[in-house]
Amino acid sequence: MHAFRDAALASCIRDGGVVACPAEAVWGLSCDPFSELAVRHILELKQRPAAKGLIVVAADLWMLEPILQTLPKNQLRRLSDSWPGPNTWLVPHGGLFPPWVTGDSDDVAVRITQAPALRALSRAVDGPLVSTSANPAGASPARFGFQVVRYFGVALPRAIGRVDTDAKPSSIRRADNGEIIRA
Numbered sequence: 001m002h003a004f005r006d007a008a009l010a011s012c013i014r015d016g017g018v019v020a021c022p023a024e025a026v027w028g029l030s031c032d033p034f035s036e037l038a039v040r041h042i043l044e045l046k047q048r049p050a051a052k053g054l055i056v057v058a059a060d061l062w063m064l065e066p067i068l069q070t071l072p073k074n075q076l077r078r079l080s081d082s083w084p085g086p087n088t089w090l091v092p093h094g095g096l097f098p099p100w101v102t103g104d105s106d107d108v109a110v111r112i113t114q115a116p117a118l119r120a121l122s123r124a125v126d127g128p129l130v131s132t133s134a135n136p137a138g139a140s141p142a143r144f145g146f147q148v149v150r151y152f153g154v155a156l157p158r159a160i161g162r163v164d165t166d167a168k169p170s171s172i173r174r175a176d177n178g179e180i181i182r183a
Contacts, residue, residue, distance in 0.1 A: 005159070005160055006120050006121060006123075006124040006159075007124060008157070009021075009121055009124065009157055009159055010121065010124035010125045012157050013030065013031055013032050013038070013121075013125050013129070014032065014125065016031075016032070016035045016037050016038045017031065017038060017157065018030070018031045018038055018041050018042055018045065018156065018157075019031070019121070019156070019157045019158065019159065020134050020142075020145075020148045020152070020156055020157070020158040020159065021115075021117050021118050021121050021131070021158070021159040021161070022115055022117050022118065022145075022159065022161040022162055022163045023057070023113060023115045023118050023131055023163065023170075024085075024086040024113065024114060024115050024163065024164060024167055024169070024170060025086065025141075025143075025163055025164060025165075025167035025168055025169045025170070026133050026134065026135075026141035026142060026143055026163055026169055027133070027134040027141070027142040027143070027144070027145065027147070027148050027163060028118070028131040028132055028133055028134050029042045029045060029046070029130070029131075029132055029133075029134050030057075030118070030121060030129040030130055030131050031129065031130050032125070032127075032129070032130075033054075033056050033097060033098070033101045033128055033129065033130045034098060036098065036100050038130075039054065039098075039100045039101060039130060040100065042054070042130060042132060043100075045136070045152055046132065046133075046135070046136055046137055047136050047137045048132070048137050049103075050099075050100060050103055051103045051104045052103050052104075053101065053102050053103030053104070053105050053107075053108070053109065054101050054103070054109070054130050054131075054132050055088055055109040055110070055111060055130070055131050055132060055170075055172075056097065056101060056108060056109065056110050056111075056128045056129070056130060056131070057110070057111045057112070057113045057118060057122065057128060057129055057130075057131040058110070058111075058112055058113070058122050058127070058128040058129070059112070059113065059118075059119040059120075059122035059123045060112065060122075060123070061080060061083070061112060063122065063127055063128050064110050064112070064128060066096055067091060067092075067093060067094065067096050067097070067108065067110065068091065068110075070091075070092065070094055071091060071175060075091075075175045075176065078175070078178070079091075079175060083111070083112035083114075084112045084113060084114035084119070085111075085112075085114050085170075086111075086114070086167065086168070086169070086170035086171065087111060087170060087171055087173070088109050088110065088111040088170045088171065088172045088173070089109070089110055089111070089172075089173055089174070089175045090105075090107040090108070090109055090172065090173070090174045090175060090181065091107060091108060091110055091175045092106055092107055092108075093105075093106065093107060093108040096108075101130065107174075109172060110128075111131075111170055113131070115161075115163070116161060117159040117160065117161030118131060118159075120159075121159060133169070134147075134148045134151065134152070135147075135151055136151060139151065141169070143163055143165050144162070144163075144165075145158060145162070169182075170182075171183055
């Protein structure tokens with residue numbers, strides 16, 4: 001039953017749109033990371049400066065292979081051992097991701113998600129997605145679909161699913177040294 005919905009949301013993303021989708025602990029806004037127009041739309045919705053950068057998620061490791069293959073084996077093992085799950089890693093983007101995703105950083109934040117709806121959406125698109133909390137800057141992240149509607153209106157396409165309301169948002173760490181940026 002959800003296959004049609006996933007296909008419709010994937011089509012929206014391929015057409016440069018933005019959708020709301022439950023991630024591990026909060027609802028997120030997702031789009032094609034290579035669509036500047038879509039990413040700019042997310043930044044506008046969130047009232048977030050582009051310089052901060054965004055998280056890129058994927059359903060499967062192969063979707064991030066071009067960027068991960070540059071990492072030393074010990075770093076790659078650390079990352080792959082932590083996935084799928086709520087573990088986001090900062091890795092050098094080496095020009096593989098555009099500046100509207102990476103912001104002012106030489107790194108890009110990446111994660112293999114365990115959230116069922118977000119994984120399904122990534123697989124339906126057949127690639128990685130931007131995933132950033134579904135809330136305007138300074139507002140609490142949406143934990144329920146009705147909050148997404150309250151923030152962004154009914155016109156924003158939404159996936160079917162829910163977040164683990166007991167979970168915390170993903171940790172963010174540096175791949176090179178394991179330094180915790182956000183616990």
